[in-house]
Amino acid sequence: MDARGARRPWLTWGLSLVGAAVCLWLASRSLQLWPDTLTLVSPGLLAAAAVMHVPYAIVRALRLQYVFDPLVARCGGERISRRLLYGSGFVSFFVLLVLPLKLGELSRPMLLARGRQRGLGLAESVGGVALERLVDGLIIVAMLFGGLALSDVRLQTSLADVRTVGASMLAVFAVGLVVLVLAARMPGRAVALAEAISGLFGERARALVGGLVDRVAGTMRGVLALDHAAPFIAWSLLYWAITAGQLWLVLEACGIHLTPAAAAAIVAVVGLSIQLPGGPAQAGTFQLGAGMALSLYLDDAALQTGGSSFAAVMYMLQFAGAGVMALPGLALLARVPEPSSEAETPCEAP
Numbered sequence: 001m002d003a004r005g006a007r008r009p010w011l012t013w014g015l016s017l018v019g020a021a022v023c024l025w026l027a028s029r030s031l032q033l034w035p036d037t038l039t040l041v042s043p044g045l046l047a048a049a050a051v052m053h054v055p056y057a058i059v060r061a062l063r064l065q066y067v068f069d070p071l072v073a074r075c076g077g078e079r080i081s082r083r084l085l086y087g088s089g090f091v092s093f094f095v096l097l098v099l100p101l102k103l104g105e106l107s108r109p110m111l112l113a114r115g116r117q118r119g120l121g122l123a124e125s126v127g128g129v130a131l132e133r134l135v136d137g138l139i140i141v142a143m144l145f146g147g148l149a150l151s152d153v154r155l156q157t158s159l160a161d162v163r164t165v166g167a168s169m170l171a172v173f174a175v176g177l178v179v180l181v182l183a184a185r186m187p188g189r190a191v192a193l194a195e196a197i198s199g200l201f202g203e204r205a206r207a208l209v210g211g212l213v214d215r216v217a218g219t220m221r222g223v224l225a226l227d228h229a230a231p232f233i234a235w236s237l238l239y240w241a242i243t244a245g246q247l248w249l250v251l252e253a254c255g256i257h258l259t260p261a262a263a264a265a266i267v268a269v270v271g272l273s274i275q276l277p278g279g280p281a282q283a284g285t286f287q288l289g290a291g292m293a294l295s296l297y298l299d300d301a302a303l304q305t306g307g308s309s310f311a312a313v314m315y316m317l318q319f320a321g322a323g324v325m326a327l328p329g330l331a332l333l334a335r336v337p338e339p340s341s342e343a344e345t346p347c348e349a350p
Contacts, residue, residue: 013280016100020279027287030295032308039309041255046313049249052242053321059239061089066232067128068112068120070222075119083332084115090329094322101277105129115336127216131180131223135233137173139240140271141166147265151258153296162269162296169272183213184220191217243267247314254310262297269293286315 024033040046068080088111096104109125144166153159183190191214198209223229248263258266273289274282290311291303298307 012103013100016277016279019277020100020284023278023284023288027284027291030291030300030303031287031311032304033287034312035305035308037305038312039254039306040313042253045249045253046317049246049253050317050321052246052249053317053325056239056242056246057090057093057321057325058086059235059242060093061086063232063235063239064089064128064132066228066235067131067219067223068117068124070225070228071119071124071219072117074222077118080117080120081115081336084112084117084336087329087332087336088112088115090325091333094326094329097319097322098281100280102275105133111333121215123212123215124219127180127219130176130216131220132236134173134177134180135236136240136271137169137275138177139236140268141170141173143240143244143264144268144272147261147263147268148296150261151265151297152262154299155296158292158296162292165272166268169275180216180220181224183217184224187214187217187221190214240267250314250317251310254313255306256294256298256302256310258297265296266290266293269296281319282315287311290314 027033062085065080065082065085068085072078072080088108092104092108092111095107096102098104099107109122109129112120112125112128113122145163148159148163191210194213195206195210199206223232244260244264244267247267248258248260251258251263251266269292270286270289273292274285276285278285291307294303294307294310
């Protein structure tokens with residue numbers, strides 16, 4: 001490895017730590033990053049929230065079967081290995097939480113590609129995960145606007161700013177999803193456009209980018225069918241309902257009594273904040289989002305007591321849950337069957 005390559009990891013971690021420090025400082029202006037006294041009025045509700053991490057992880061992992069099953073079937077298989085599907089989902093979520101600058105987003109595509117399912121390479125895996133993230137983004141924005149409309153917001157001065165950020169993110173997610181759908185509907189035109197643009201950088205770039213776009217478009221074609229799109233969206237909605245329910249239980253456990261609609265809005269604000277490339281373990285971006293969301297509903301005194309306790313407990317709970325679920329995930333990945341020689345041959349899906 002040359003000197004530049006050796007410095008790159010240090011630069012990545014250094015930038016992420018600086019960003020985390022800035023975000024933590026901003027968050028500390030409204031919250032205690034670790035409260036002097038942890039407010040926990042109902043340990044039973046906290047235990048229930050912890051138990052909810054099991055269905056949360058399962059539903060989060062299973063959704064991609066509706067993207068990848070038709071892809072594997074077109075290449076002569078039956079469906080994606082369920083050990084690979086769930087194992088990659090459980091492990092990658094923990095990696096996503098730990099690595100800085102959203103680098104963990106690459107973990108699930110890499111784990112899926114290592115399973116060597118016929119028709120499912122790295123390009124297809126990246127395309128499927130990208131689709132999942134875009135759909136999640138649209139649901140988060142819907143939760144934001146719906147939650148704000150159906151709840152009693154205390155801090156009206158910040159409401160316009162939150163809605164502006166939400167509208168901007170809605171545009172980003174919607175454009176991304178439209179691009180993927182159009183690529184799936186008109187793969188020839190998508191490939192031609194990609195080749196025309198990448199061709200400016202040489203023939204090698206043109207061939208590489210054109211091939212990648214063709215494979216990603218092929219990944220999208222299967223999920224556009226109603227019998228795959230409908231359950232994919234339904235499971236995604238259930239996943240975010242579980243997320244909001246878990247957060248509401250933690251709020252109640254910390255003595256914060258808000259409506260489910262307010263809990264949905266808090267999930268959305270935190271969810272949008274952690275989309276930003278930040279520090280390792282989401283340090284800073286999570287606390288900043290939690291502080292912004294809670295300030296919409298709580299006064300300064302409540303933020304310093306129950307609000308700070310909630311932010312600390314919720315932050316630790318996600319890591320504990322993801323860490324526990326990563327263990328069976330590793331076991332499942334270790335038991336993914338070795339592909340046959342036929343499965344390892346390239347597949348040109350029709």
